[in-house]
Amino acid sequence: xxxxxxxxxxxxxxxxxxxAILFSLALACGMPFAALGALAALTLAPxxxxxxxxxxxxxxxxxxxxxxxxxxxxxxxxxxxxxxxxALAAVVAAGVARRLARSGMRVPLALGAAVIGQQGTVFxxxxxxxxxxxxxxxxxxxxxxxTNTLAFALLLLAQAAGAWLxxxxxxxxxxxx
Numbered sequence: 001x002x003x004x005x006x007x008x009x010x011x012x013x014x015x016x017x018x019x020a021i022l023f024s025l026a027l028a029c030g031m032p033f034a035a036l037g038a039l040a041a042l043t044l045a046p047x048x049x050x051x052x053x054x055x056x057x058x059x060x061x062x063x064x065x066x067x068x069x070x071x072x073x074x075x076x077x078x079x080x081x082x083x084x085x086x087a088l089a090a091v092v093a094a095g096v097a098r099r100l101a102r103s104g105m106r107v108p109l110a111l112g113a114a115v116i117g118q119q120g121t122v123f124x125x126x127x128x129x130x131x132x133x134x135x136x137x138x139x140x141x142x143x144x145x146x147t148n149t150l151a152f153a154l155l156l157l158a159q160a161a162g163a164w165l166x167x168x169x170x171x172x173x174x175x176x177x
Contacts, residue, residue: 012168013044013052019158020056023151024063031060032151033083034144037090038114039155041098042107043169049095053087075129082125086118093117107171111152115145 016036024031036056040049061080064070097113098106123136134140162168
Protein backbone atom coordinates (compact mmCIF):
# COMPACT_ATOMS: atom_id res chain seq x y z
CA UNK A 1 0.00 0.00 0.00
CA UNK A 2 1.55 3.25 -1.09
CA UNK A 3 1.01 6.65 0.45
CA UNK A 4 -1.67 8.64 -1.23
CA UNK A 5 -1.47 12.40 -1.48
CA UNK A 6 -3.12 12.72 1.92
CA UNK A 7 -0.75 10.22 3.58
CA UNK A 8 -3.47 7.87 4.80
CA UNK A 9 -1.47 4.60 4.74
CA UNK A 10 1.45 6.18 6.63
CA UNK A 11 -1.02 7.62 9.13
CA UNK A 12 -2.69 4.24 9.51
CA UNK A 13 0.63 2.47 10.04
CA UNK A 14 1.41 5.05 12.71
CA UNK A 15 -1.88 4.31 14.43
CA UNK A 16 -1.18 0.57 14.34
CA UNK A 17 2.24 1.17 15.89
CA UNK A 18 0.47 3.19 18.61
CA UNK A 19 -1.80 0.20 19.22
CA ALA A 20 1.31 -1.99 19.40
CA ILE A 21 2.72 0.34 22.03
CA LEU A 22 -0.48 0.02 24.06
CA PHE A 23 -0.26 -3.78 23.82
CA SER A 24 3.36 -3.66 24.99
CA LEU A 25 2.43 -1.49 27.96
CA ALA A 26 -0.64 -3.55 28.86
CA LEU A 27 1.20 -6.87 28.58
CA ALA A 28 4.39 -5.77 30.38
CA CYS A 29 6.29 -5.72 27.11
CA GLY A 30 4.68 -9.01 25.94
CA MET A 31 3.96 -7.74 22.44
CA PRO A 32 1.64 -9.89 20.27
CA PHE A 33 4.05 -9.87 17.32
CA ALA A 34 2.18 -12.65 15.51
CA ALA A 35 -1.11 -10.74 15.59
CA LEU A 36 0.49 -7.57 14.26
CA GLY A 37 2.40 -9.55 11.62
CA ALA A 38 -0.71 -11.35 10.43
CA LEU A 39 -2.71 -8.14 10.13
CA ALA A 40 0.18 -6.46 8.32
CA ALA A 41 0.50 -9.36 5.85
CA LEU A 42 -3.24 -9.32 5.18
CA THR A 43 -3.58 -5.59 4.60
CA LEU A 44 -0.28 -4.12 3.43
CA ALA A 45 2.18 -4.57 0.62
CA PRO A 46 5.01 -6.90 1.70
CA UNK A 47 7.55 -4.11 2.20
CA UNK A 48 5.10 -2.05 4.24
CA UNK A 49 4.08 -5.12 6.26
CA UNK A 50 7.72 -5.77 7.18
CA UNK A 51 8.15 -2.08 7.99
CA UNK A 52 5.11 -2.14 10.30
CA UNK A 53 6.43 -5.24 12.09
CA UNK A 54 9.81 -3.58 12.46
CA UNK A 55 8.29 -0.40 13.83
CA UNK A 56 6.18 -2.42 16.28
CA UNK A 57 9.31 -4.25 17.42
CA UNK A 58 11.23 -0.98 17.77
CA UNK A 59 8.44 0.51 19.89
CA UNK A 60 8.38 -2.65 22.01
CA UNK A 61 12.13 -2.48 22.57
CA UNK A 62 11.96 1.20 23.45
CA UNK A 63 9.39 0.37 26.11
CA UNK A 64 11.38 -2.58 27.43
CA UNK A 65 14.76 -0.89 27.59
CA UNK A 66 13.57 2.68 28.10
CA UNK A 67 10.57 2.45 30.42
CA UNK A 68 10.91 -0.97 32.02
CA UNK A 69 14.65 -0.81 32.55
CA UNK A 70 15.69 -4.02 30.82
CA UNK A 71 19.41 -4.61 31.35
CA UNK A 72 21.78 -3.71 28.53
CA UNK A 73 23.80 -6.91 28.77
CA UNK A 74 24.71 -8.87 25.60
CA UNK A 75 22.21 -11.70 26.20
CA UNK A 76 19.26 -9.34 26.68
CA UNK A 77 20.26 -7.35 23.61
CA UNK A 78 20.56 -10.59 21.62
CA UNK A 79 17.07 -11.60 22.74
CA UNK A 80 15.82 -8.20 21.58
CA UNK A 81 17.27 -8.88 18.13
CA UNK A 82 15.77 -12.37 18.14
CA UNK A 83 12.35 -10.88 18.88
CA UNK A 84 12.80 -8.49 15.95
CA UNK A 85 13.57 -11.43 13.68
CA UNK A 86 10.53 -13.27 15.08
CA ALA A 87 8.30 -10.29 14.24
CA LEU A 88 9.57 -10.34 10.65
CA ALA A 89 9.14 -14.13 10.49
CA ALA A 90 5.50 -13.69 11.54
CA VAL A 91 4.90 -11.36 8.58
CA VAL A 92 6.63 -13.67 6.10
CA ALA A 93 4.77 -16.77 7.34
CA ALA A 94 1.41 -14.97 7.31
CA GLY A 95 2.13 -13.64 3.82
CA VAL A 96 2.82 -17.15 2.52
CA ALA A 97 -0.38 -18.46 4.15
CA ARG A 98 -2.34 -15.55 2.68
CA ARG A 99 -1.18 -16.47 -0.81
CA LEU A 100 -1.71 -20.22 -0.47
CA ALA A 101 -4.98 -20.44 1.48
CA ARG A 102 -8.48 -20.63 0.07
CA SER A 103 -10.50 -17.45 0.33
CA GLY A 104 -12.48 -18.25 3.47
CA MET A 105 -9.42 -19.53 5.31
CA ARG A 106 -6.97 -16.70 4.60
CA VAL A 107 -7.53 -14.81 7.84
CA PRO A 108 -7.31 -17.69 10.35
CA LEU A 109 -4.47 -19.38 8.48
CA ALA A 110 -2.52 -16.14 8.31
CA LEU A 111 -2.74 -15.83 12.09
CA GLY A 112 -1.83 -19.49 12.62
CA ALA A 113 1.15 -19.23 10.29
CA ALA A 114 2.26 -15.99 11.96
CA VAL A 115 2.18 -17.64 15.41
CA ILE A 116 4.16 -20.62 14.11
CA GLY A 117 6.69 -18.39 12.33
CA GLN A 118 7.11 -16.11 15.32
CA GLN A 119 7.32 -18.83 17.96
CA GLY A 120 9.49 -21.02 15.72
CA THR A 121 11.99 -18.18 15.50
CA VAL A 122 11.89 -17.67 19.27
CA PHE A 123 12.45 -21.41 19.77
CA UNK A 124 15.41 -21.40 17.36
CA UNK A 125 16.87 -18.41 19.20
CA UNK A 126 16.44 -20.22 22.51
CA UNK A 127 18.67 -23.03 21.23
CA UNK A 128 21.46 -20.48 20.74
CA UNK A 129 20.75 -17.98 23.51
CA UNK A 130 19.40 -20.34 26.12
CA UNK A 131 15.96 -20.32 27.67
CA UNK A 132 14.15 -22.21 30.34
CA UNK A 133 12.22 -25.24 29.09
CA UNK A 134 9.22 -23.80 30.91
CA UNK A 135 9.15 -20.97 28.33
CA UNK A 136 7.75 -23.51 25.87
CA UNK A 137 5.49 -25.43 28.22
CA UNK A 138 1.94 -25.99 26.92
CA UNK A 139 0.34 -23.44 29.31
CA UNK A 140 2.80 -20.76 28.18
CA UNK A 141 2.28 -21.55 24.50
CA UNK A 142 -1.48 -21.56 25.07
CA UNK A 143 -1.24 -18.10 26.68
CA UNK A 144 0.80 -16.81 23.73
CA UNK A 145 -1.76 -18.22 21.27
CA UNK A 146 -4.70 -16.81 23.27
CA THR A 147 -3.05 -13.39 23.62
CA ASN A 148 -2.26 -13.20 19.91
CA THR A 149 -5.75 -14.36 18.97
CA LEU A 150 -7.38 -11.74 21.17
CA ALA A 151 -4.99 -9.04 19.93
CA PHE A 152 -5.65 -10.11 16.33
CA ALA A 153 -9.42 -9.83 16.85
CA LEU A 154 -8.98 -6.34 18.29
CA LEU A 155 -6.65 -5.35 15.45
CA LEU A 156 -9.17 -6.67 12.89
CA LEU A 157 -11.86 -4.53 14.53
CA ALA A 158 -9.55 -1.51 14.41
CA GLN A 159 -8.75 -2.30 10.76
CA ALA A 160 -12.45 -2.52 9.93
CA ALA A 161 -13.08 0.81 11.66
CA GLY A 162 -10.15 2.34 9.79
CA ALA A 163 -11.48 1.00 6.49
CA TRP A 164 -14.92 2.35 7.27
CA LEU A 165 -13.37 5.79 7.97
CA UNK A 166 -11.32 5.60 4.77
CA UNK A 167 -8.00 5.41 6.61
CA UNK A 168 -7.11 1.79 5.94
CA UNK A 169 -7.43 -1.01 3.45
CA UNK A 170 -10.08 -3.58 4.41
CA UNK A 171 -9.00 -7.16 5.05
CA UNK A 172 -9.47 -9.00 1.77
CA UNK A 173 -10.52 -12.62 1.59
CA UNK A 174 -9.84 -12.90 -2.15
CA UNK A 175 -6.50 -13.89 -3.59
CA UNK A 176 -4.00 -11.04 -3.78
CA UNK A 177 -3.43 -9.49 -7.16
